[in-house]
Amino acid sequence: MTLADSPALTQDRATAGSRPQRQPLAGRTALVSASETARMRTLGRELAAAGRRIANMAAGELDTPLAAPVRRAAIAAIEAGHNRYTDTSGLPDLRSAIAGLVAEKTGLAWTPAGISVTAGAKQALFNAAMTLIDPGCEVLIPCPYWTTFPTQIRIAGGRPVALDTTATGYLPTPAMIRAAITPATRMIVLNTPNNPTGRVYDAGLLDQIATIARDHDLWILFDECYGALVPAPAVHINLLRLRPDLRDRVVLVDSFSKSCAMTGWRIGYLAAPEPVIRAASAFQSHTASNPNVIAQHAVLAALTTGRAELDAFQADIRTLLAANRALALDILAGLDRVPVRPGEGGFYLYLDLGRLIGRRFADGSPVTDADAVAERLLGEAGVASVPGGAFGDPRGLRLSYAIDGDDLATGLRALVATLNRIA
The missing domain is CATH 3.90.1150.10 (Aspartate Aminotransferase, domain 1)
Known part of the structure; x- marks a missing residue:
C-alpha cells in the first residue's frame, strides 16, 4: 500500500466536501x-x-x-572567514562606531545599547512599528509618503493617517498636524530629506512639530536615510540636535544604502531609547537573526579606518x-x-x-x-x-x-x- 492509498487520506478525501473551504492566504x-x-x-x-x-x-x-573602503573591507572580511552569526543587533564594534556617528549628528552622548543594526532601514522601520504600535493606534504621515510607511503600520495593527501636503509645498503645517491628532494618535513619521518629494524640513518647522509631539505625548519616527545627500545651500537638521529634550520619544532611522551606494547589501540601523532597542532586538532575533555579517564588517571599516575616504x-x-x-x-x-x-x-x-x-x-x-x-x-x-x-x-x-x-x-x-x- 502506498502513502496515497492510506485509510486516513482516503477518509480525508471522502469527507473533504463537507468541510468549510480553507482560505488560501492569511487575512493580513x-x-x-x-x-x-x-x-x-x-x-x-x-x-x-x-x-x-x-x-x-x-x-x-x-x-x-561602491564606496572604496566598503569594497575593500568586504573582500577582507570574506578572506578572513567572517561567515558566522553575529549578535542579533550587530557586531559590538559596529554598534559602538554607529553610536559615535549618531553622537556627531545629534550632539548627544550615545552608547551601543541605544543602537540596533538592521537589514536596511526598512527592517529598522518594521522593528519600530512592531515595537511601538498597538492595534488601533493612529500614526500621522505627511503625504506624499514613502509607500512602506503606511503598509508597515497596517501590518502592526495601526491606522495610518495621511496629512495631505500637496497644497502646502509638500511640507506639513503645524495646523494640519494638530487637527489630525485624536486620543488614539501614538506617533508621527517625519522623513527628511523626503522620499518622494526631496523636501528638506527646516529648523523652524521641526521645532514646531517637536513641541506638538511633546505636548500630546507622541513618539516621533525620524527617517533621515537621505541626510548625507543634501547639497548646499540646503542643510539637513537632525531633530535631536535641535531638540535634545525629546530624546525619550524620538526614534532615529538611517541607512548606509544611499550614502555608501550599497542598496543591495541591506544594512541600516535604529537609534532609540534603550527599552525600544531591547524590544526591537527581540523581534529581530525571530526574523533576520542578524544583519549580513560581511556588510557589517564593510561598514565598520568605512566608519573607522576608512572614514576620511x-x-x-x-x-x-x-x-x-x-x-x-x-x-x-x-x-x-x-x-x-x-x-x-x-x-x-x-x-x-x-x-x-x-x-x-x-x-x-x-x-x-x-x-x-x-x-x-x-x-x-x-x-x-x-x-x-x-x-x-x-x-x-x-x-x-x-x-x-x-x-x-x-x-x-x-x-x-x-x-x-x-x-x-x-x-
Whole structure:
C-alpha cells in the first residue's frame, strides 16, 4: 500500500466536501501589495535587458560604484572567514562606531545599547512599528509618503493617517498636524530629506512639530536615510540636535544604502531609547537573526579606518547629484503644464500632473491619473518613473536623477516631448 492509498487520506478525501473551504492566504495579506517602486524599477531593467534604451528614473539608488573602503573591507572580511552569526543587533564594534556617528549628528552622548543594526532601514522601520504600535493606534504621515510607511503600520495593527501636503509645498503645517491628532494618535513619521518629494524640513518647522509631539505625548519616527545627500545651500537638521529634550520619544532611522551606494547589501540601523532597542532586538532575533555579517564588517571599516575616504566619496556624490539636478531642472523647464518641485535633498524630482488629468494623450485616450502617464512614458519615451499613487498622491510622478548624465538628458527630453503632446 502506498502513502496515497492510506485509510486516513482516503477518509480525508471522502469527507473533504463537507468541510468549510480553507482560505488560501492569511487575512493580513490583504493589507500588503507589492511595492510599486520595486515594480517600476524591475520593469525598466527588464526592458533594458531586452534591448530597449531605458532611462531608469524609477530606481531609488545611486548609479555609481561602491564606496572604496566598503569594497575593500568586504573582500577582507570574506578572506578572513567572517561567515558566522553575529549578535542579533550587530557586531559590538559596529554598534559602538554607529553610536559615535549618531553622537556627531545629534550632539548627544550615545552608547551601543541605544543602537540596533538592521537589514536596511526598512527592517529598522518594521522593528519600530512592531515595537511601538498597538492595534488601533493612529500614526500621522505627511503625504506624499514613502509607500512602506503606511503598509508597515497596517501590518502592526495601526491606522495610518495621511496629512495631505500637496497644497502646502509638500511640507506639513503645524495646523494640519494638530487637527489630525485624536486620543488614539501614538506617533508621527517625519522623513527628511523626503522620499518622494526631496523636501528638506527646516529648523523652524521641526521645532514646531517637536513641541506638538511633546505636548500630546507622541513618539516621533525620524527617517533621515537621505541626510548625507543634501547639497548646499540646503542643510539637513537632525531633530535631536535641535531638540535634545525629546530624546525619550524620538526614534532615529538611517541607512548606509544611499550614502555608501550599497542598496543591495541591506544594512541600516535604529537609534532609540534603550527599552525600544531591547524590544526591537527581540523581534529581530525571530526574523533576520542578524544583519549580513560581511556588510557589517564593510561598514565598520568605512566608519573607522576608512572614514576620511568615505567622507570624500559622499562629497563627490553630492557634487555629482547637484550637477544632475541642475541639468534635470533645465530640461524640465520646457514642460508646458507640469509644475516641478525642485527638492532640496536626496535625488528625486517630483512632478505635479494635476493639470494633465482629464486631458487626452496624442492618440486620444484619456489621462486618468499618474499611473496612466507613467505607463505611457515607459512605452513611448523609454522613461521608467514611479507614479504618485504609490505615495498616496494620484497626481504626482517621482523621477530619480541619480543616473548617468547622458541617459538622464535623453530620457528627460523624451519625457518633456511626450507630456507636452497631451492635448
